[in-house]
Each structure stands twice: as structure tokens, then as C-alpha cells.
Amino acid sequence: MNRPQMRTVQKSPAAEVAEAMASAPEDVQDETRYRFFLEPGQTELTVRNIAERLQAAGILADDPRAKDVFARLSAAGGARATLSIDEFRMLFAINPSLFRRVVEDSLAIPDWNLFCRSIGDIFHEAGRATGGKVAAYIPELARVPADKFGLSICSVDGQRAHYGDAEDPFSIQSISKTVSYCLACEEVGAHALHQRIGREPSGHSFNAITLDAQRRPHNPMINAGAIASCSLIKSDQSASTRFAHVFDVWKQLTADRHVSFNNTVFLSERDSADRNFALAYFLRENAALPAGTSITATLDFYFQCCSVELTCDSMAVAAATLANGGVNPLTGERVFSTDTVKNCLSLMHSCGMYDFSGEFAFLIGVPAKSGVGGGIMVVIPKVLGLCVWSPPLDEHGNSVRGIEFCTLLTSKFSFHNFDIVSGASGEKIDPTRRKAATANARIVDLCWAAAKGDTKEIQRLVASGIDINGADYDGRTALHIAASEGQAVAVQYILQNGGNRDAKDRWGNTPLKDARRSGNAGIAELFND
Template sequence: MVNAGAIVISSLIKTHSNKAERFDYVMQFLKSMAGTEYVGFSNATFQSERETGDRNYAIGYYLKEKKCFPDRADMIGALDFYFQLCSIEVTCESGSVMAATLANGGICPTTGDRVLSAESVRNTLSLMHSCGMYDFSGQFAFHVGLPAKSGISGAVLLVVPNVMGMLCWSPPLDRLGNSVRGIHFCQELVSYFNFHNYDNLRHFTKKHDPRRRTDDDPNKSVVNLMFAAYSGDVCALRRFALSAVDMEQRDYDSRTALHVAAAGGHTDAVTFLTQICKVNPYIKDRWGNTPLDDAMQFGHDVVISVLQKYQHEYKDSSSSTEEKNPAMDTMKNSV
């Protein structure tokens, strides 16, 4: 996972398409991996790479001499494409969703879309585990034991298979081109949690296992969910949804998180609960009000339009499900 391989890969992507189509293809792929989070492009970085990438040009000519490129491939074009891909921007949030997509077997956890096949994920994680941290990869595999990929921007993308993904960023690099604080964080993480590939989950009692469910007070879960909806904290709502929390659970007034977010006018939270979590918009609280009623009472026009549109979609999806399952009509009649 170094420059020479990346340059050759750049020459193999969409070989029969023009430059714009090739770049759009990769951008759409990365955006689908990142779900709804930010993926951008830095033209300043692209121009700098293009003007100062003497070593990459040398690698390109050497690869051309050894006939590593496909027939009739444009080596300079491949390098330009490579420089473009080196200039794609992400945030810690979007990078962590990309890592979580790899941890989730190729399915983006925030959208539910399959982005990669299970076999591609396995191959990618194998490469990341063996050579994702440059010349530090062997020591990283020994001490951390997780697939990761570092970059000279100071980012370290870490995958805990079947659990989570994360991206940490700290620009100061060591002599091998890895983030100093990023590596330290990964080592501290594995020293506290039993995430190392060879930690024994049954007998390694010195470390914490966040995968083991505890008997938390269910009332605490409701309070945390409602507070996140009251604050409009989409990140917290996403954490709850990914932790298999029931997003339709109710408080003592039979109000759901959608009720609270709609009453507060938090459009982003309402959109997340409806479009991603697919909660029931017709649940009524103890006063007989739906989330739409709350939004109307407090005059949140944008939320009202979102909920009205979603109610039609929810009703259509429910009716189509009943058509596909005629046994449901029989059950209703019997009840």
C-alpha cells in the first residue's frame, strides 16, 4: 500500500472512460462509503502534488520501463489521476464511517447500502493489516493487531472488524511517515480494550470488552435518547441507532424521540429519525398528539413539511407490505 502500487491501480480504474468520469466514479464510491458525511477535493493540494511530485514521476517512468501499466495506457494521465486521488479530503467523521463500512462487512452503517463485497473487504483488511502503516506495519501488527491505514496528512484509519471503525488525525509525523499521536492512541486503545486480533475474549480478564452487554437501567437509555433528540444531537442519535437501541421507545408521557425532536424544531434530527431509522410517525403520546401535531403546535414549518412527506412514504410502504403479505389482513380480521 505505497505509491508504486497506487499509481498502477490508478491506471486500471475505468480505463475506457475520460478523466472526469474516472474521477467522478471514485468520488461517488468514496461518498457511498462515507454515507452522508463530507467528502471533498482540495485543488491546492492537487496543484502542489503535480508540481513537486518528482519522485512519483520517477516511479512512473520506472513502472513504464518494466511494463507494469496496461497496453496503451497514458502514464502521465495515470499520474495526474493519482495526484487527484491524493487530494481528496475527508473529516474524522466521514473517515470513521468509511472505516466502519469496512468493519461492517462492506455495508455502510449509516445508510444500510452495500458498498463492497465481503470478499473485497476481507482482501482490503488483509492488506491493511500487513502493510497499511508503511515500514512500521510489522510492529503495528504486533502491538496493536488491527488493520489500519496511515497517510502523510497525519491521519490513521483504524478498523475493528465486526465492531467499529475510527479515524484519528494529528499532523506531526515520525520518521516513517506515521502520525506520532495516532499510533500512540491506537496502542492505548488496545491496551485498555481487548481489540487486539489475538486477545482471548474468554480468558483475558485484564482488559475491558465493550462488546459484552451490561444490564444497564432501561430508563437511562430512554433519558439519553430523549436528551439527544431534545438537543438535536444527530451524532448521539446515530450512536444509539448503531448500538441497536430501540429508536421508537417512549418516555413516561408515551413520547418518542421523534416527538421531542419535532417539538424542538430540529430538522436534521427529524430527518435522521425518519429517513435513516424509519421510525413510526403515527405514534401518539398520552395527549393523543403525533410528532406532526407537535411540529404544528410550535410552528416549525420545515419540520412539518419533512414529516408530512415522510407520513405519505411510510403509509405507502406499509400498504405495499400488507399487499405482499395477505396473511396480515387475515390476522387483523381475526383480531
């Protein structure tokens, strides 16, 4: 059937849904939200209903914002334990902002389940990529199994998902350069920092012994630039204080998720550091380090930063913090200023993928930073952060499966920085797009869901504040359309939730009359119950 047409009415745009909920009495809002979590045919809310709906929206049980909610659900007496509306109100009051955004469908990625299924398909396909070798120039890294493959995603609203070996710690290596740059930038200021470190891609390998025309490291995302960044971080403090500072910032970035230090990797890296020592002495010879800088202390600090371990899960939260302008989406804590994050993302976009950076920016088009441990941190500003990890590396030092995943990701979703120019003609999916921006358009969605018998979608739209008796251009309500199409479950749900059985369309027909005219005798009987 054709999608129902809209009657034009005079209403304000996108804020209508929120205004509709806000104008309703509090007890009506609570009842509407209560019904949102019910399955079709249910009259009592269970613990399972709430837990599954939150998780379907991407809010996991270990989310610090929802920790108390899940704890109370766990204490309620099992998945089938029921909750009264008063108990639901108490639960809602723990974090009303989070609950409200779940109910009103206003999180960063509205259809999280659908998005995650697509990501799972991409992850599986990327896992077929072969080739590459595990980094061998740092002996300890060579021992990591080549078949490891993990992925985590975190939206700027804290929606999270994990795939594969996402909980395995890995050595972040050059991904540490992002945080070292941000810390140095916050400490001495961007202007002072870039008098010592450039902002241009070098055109050489990440550990090349070369400087720009002003005798500076080309950028902070290569070894020379990262060593220079480290020389500026708390340079007057002890070695333990400096590293504790970096470690604490990683903890803030990850919402206190897994962050550890691998001393074996540190010792292995230090024992095979001839190239980095050559770089450091070259920097000092060219006055690219502050006067009085200790080469040994600075390199030890640099190696410590590279020997930090995270999981894909914790790194994705850190990436989402950058995507969110420096504010951690799980804690609400500001870690870096917006200017620092802007500068960091600009450098990640142009210089973050070694001497594959230009190709990555052209083909994939998002800020990213890789490390020879096999990790890639990807930031999609104002949308999400992700981390993909697989140890085998290509000739540029980037994860083979990681590059394949990123390529497939931006071929399906409109995440490339310049996908905007393709407009509506593009075939890519925008996962941040809501099904409708206005209440009027959502009434069309309500009617369409009724035609298809999609009771869950009807339930979601009503919970977000849409009038269940809203009408299309011809004055037909969702009840008219469900009755005409023979959608018994949808008719029953609408009738149970305030559907007006006496509503008349422009021809004077009621839903019951439509059911009879369409030959749906079973539907007509529902109106007599």
C-alpha cells in the same frame, strides 16, 4: 453484599429477551418502551427524554436513519414538550428497528456512554505526545497547523462520537490507496489485479523504486502499487469520469458526509512529483502497467485521489463501512463486496502503515492505513471504524499522536486480533460484551441493580423484556432486595411498574416483611401508599 444467586430454570439461551418482548401484546410492548425513556419519578415522556436517550446510545441528530425522528421531536415544541403514548407510537414507527435495538440494548457497543468516556480519556492522554514534523515535501501540507488533533468513532451499528478537531477537513493522501485498491479489485477481479500487484510488505519505504521477484509492485498500499491500481480504474473513460467515480464512492462510503477536493494540494503534489514520475516510468519499463497506459493521465488521477479531503467524522463512517463488511451502517447501502473488503483489510493489516506495518500489526493488531496528511483510518471488523488525525509525523510517515492513540486504545480494549487467546485471564475490556446473555442472568442483574438502587438500570432491563417480578435462587424478587437494602427510589419505581408486593421468597417473606426486618421503616411506609 454478595451478588444474588440464580435459581436454575429451563429456558432457552440468548434469544429469551427478544422472545419475551415479541410474545407480549403490542400495546404492552409500546407501554414498556414508553417507560424506558422516562426518568425515575416521571409519568410523562418529554422530547428531551427521547433525544437524550438516543444520543446516549450513540445515535446522533444528523444520523440519516434518525433524521425524521429528531425533526419531529424538534417540531414538537421544545425540550420539555410532552408526548402521549400515541405520539410515541408514531415516532417509534418512523424507524422501529433502530428504536427497538436502542431499547433492547442490542447495538454493537451496549454501554456507549461508558465507552466514550474511556475513549475521551485515551484521546486526552494521546494528545500529550510530542515530537514529529508536519510533512514538508508537499508544500501545501506543510502549512497545516501542527497542533490540530481530532478523532471520530463509528460502530457497525452507526453509533458515533467525535473529539477535538473532528470536523476539520484534511488531505487523506495515502489513505486513498484503500479505496483505489477496492475499486480496482471490483472492476477487474482480485485474481487479475494480483497478477499485476503483489500482496507482500516491501520492507522498503513507501516510495521506494523497487519491485518484487515477479516484477510487480510489492503491494497496493505503497505508491508503486497504488499507481498500478489507479491504472486499472475505468481506464477507458475520460479523466473527469474516472475521478467522479472515485468521488462518488467516497460519498457512498461516508453516507454523503463531508468529502471535498483540494485543488491547491493537487497542484502542489503534482509540482513536486519527480519521485512518483520515476516510479511510474519504472513500472512501465517493467510491464507492470497495462499496455498503452498514459503516465501523465495515470499520475494526475493518482494525485487527484490523494488530494481528496475528508473529516475525521466522514472517514470514521467510511472505516465503519469496511468494518461492516462493505455495508454502510448509516444508509444500509452495500458499497463493496465482502471479498473485496476482506482482501483490503488483510493488506491494511500487513502493509497499511508504511515501513512500520509489522510493528503496528504486532503491537496494535488491527487493520489500519495512514497518510502523510496526518490521518490514520482504523478498522476493527464487526465492531467499529475510527479516524484519528494529527499532522506531525514520525520517521515512518505516521502521525505521532495517532500511533499513541492506537497504542493506548488496544492496551485498554480487547481489539487486538489475537487478544482472544488471552481469554478471561486478560485485563482488557471487551466493550461489545453485554451484561448478560440470557434472561435468567438478566434477572440476577435486575436484583443487583435493585440492591444498589440503580433505577436507570432497572428501567433498562424491564424495557428490554425482563420480568420485573423475576426471582433469584431463593425466590427473592428485585422488590425484596430493594426493600431490604433501603433503596426507597428503587422500591417506589418497582411498585409503580407492576412489582408484586405480595411475592414470597422460599422462607415465606414478603418485601414488606423484609423492609421491617431490616429496620427500614420509611421503606415500609411506601407499601401503604
